[in-house]
Amino acid sequence: MVVLNEDTFEEHLSFKLNRLNVFVVGSLLSVFLIAVTTVIIAFTPLREYIPGYSSVKLKREATELTERTDSLVAVLKANDAYMASVKKVLTGDIKPYDLNKDSLESNTGINDVNFDFETNKADSLLRVEVAQEDRYNFSGAAENTMNFVLFSPVTGSISSEFNPKDKHYAVDIVATANAPVKAVADGRVIFAEWTVETGYVMLIEHLNGLISVYKHNKSLTKTQGDFVKTGEVIGTVGNTGELTTGPHLHFELWNNGYAIDPTTFIDFN
The missing domain is CATH 2.70.70.10 (Glucose Permease (Domain IIA))
Known part of the structure; x- marks a missing residue:
């Protein structure tokens, strides 16, 4: 391959080409172009102009919407629990506590102990005294008593x-x-x-x-x-x-x- 001056036909540069040289140069040029394109797409804002790639602003908005959605879901769950409690008040539909007898027996050995549940006079007087003291007071949650x-x-x-x-x-x-x-x-x-x-x-x-x-x-x-x-x-x-x-x-x-x-x-x- 010879590079000539158009006016004087003077030879400026010449290369001896063969299949190997052309293949090597073409391969290196292709690799260089691929590397430059990859860097542009991965690390520069120019990728926003390539069809199929979302903008940084769009991703940020999508992230914010996802966080808001999670917050709304948590609020809805809390409201559902609150409404269920209010519904229970309106309908009077409550369930008593169920005690797991097997669990109590295995963990505390309750069957091996004989309890005396009979009350005596002193116990009865104490119960009356405590009941009179607390009759008109309401104790709230343990955290904010x-x-x-x-x-x-x-x-x-x-x-x-x-x-x-x-x-x-x-x-x-x-x-x-x-x-x-x-x-x-x-x-x-x-x-x-x-x-x-x-x-x-x-x-x-x-x-x-x-x-x-x-x-x-x-x-x-x-x-x-x-x-x-x-x-x-x-x-x-x-x-x-x-x-x-x-x-x-x-x-x-x-x-x-x-x-x-x-x-x-x-x-x-």
């Missing part, structure tokens, strides 16, 4: 007491029609609607997972999302719903999805 007094929603006599065996997780307080129904503690209204069976119903969420329920009201003065203070009027005593037997308040207390006897903390008389 605090005591506070629960206000009586209405004043009257109890016609039907708390009875978990009959799935009556409330107390029915006979009161005068149109008497004010008051909030037992500070909280936020999470449900305030009409139901066929229990008439006007209100649920208030308080501290430490405590929920108070008021059913068979004649009317409600608060709506969902409202914040109420202790002793604030939230409705009036009525006789609404298919399950009512007269003017009264059906009152329930729930803590973290489990029913509590309201008379333990409130004196309705």
Whole structure:
């Protein structure tokens, strides 16, 4: 191969070519081009202009959307658990704890010990004393233990007491029609609607997972999302719903999805 000047035909450069030289030079040039292209695609923003490659901005947005989706999934799971707890309060559908007898026997040797469960006079007196001290105090979660007094929603006599065996997780307080129904503690209204069976119903969420329920009201003065203070009027005593037997308040207390006897903390008389 000879390189000549077009005007004078002077020879500037000449190469002796053969198949091996052409193959070697062509191979080296191909490898060089492939290496340069690979570096451009892998380490420079120019790859964004190649069809099939996403931009850095698009990848960043996709990553942010993935993180937000994960967060929303966690929030939805928490809301589902919360709604399941509220549904359990509304329907009264709770299950008692089941103890694994075999596990207790194998781990503690409970069958090998004879316990005396009979109470004596001193034990009975101590139980009465403790019950009187804690009657009107509610202890919250172990992490944030605090005591506070629960206000009586209405004043009257109890016609039907708390009875978990009959799935009556409330107390029915006979009161005068149109008497004010008051909030037992500070909280936020999470449900305030009409139901066929229990008439006007209100649920208030308080501290430490405590929920108070008021059913068979004649009317409600608060709506969902409202914040109420202790002793604030939230409705009036009525006789609404298919399950009512007269003017009264059906009152329930729930803590973290489990029913509590309201008379333990409130004196309705």
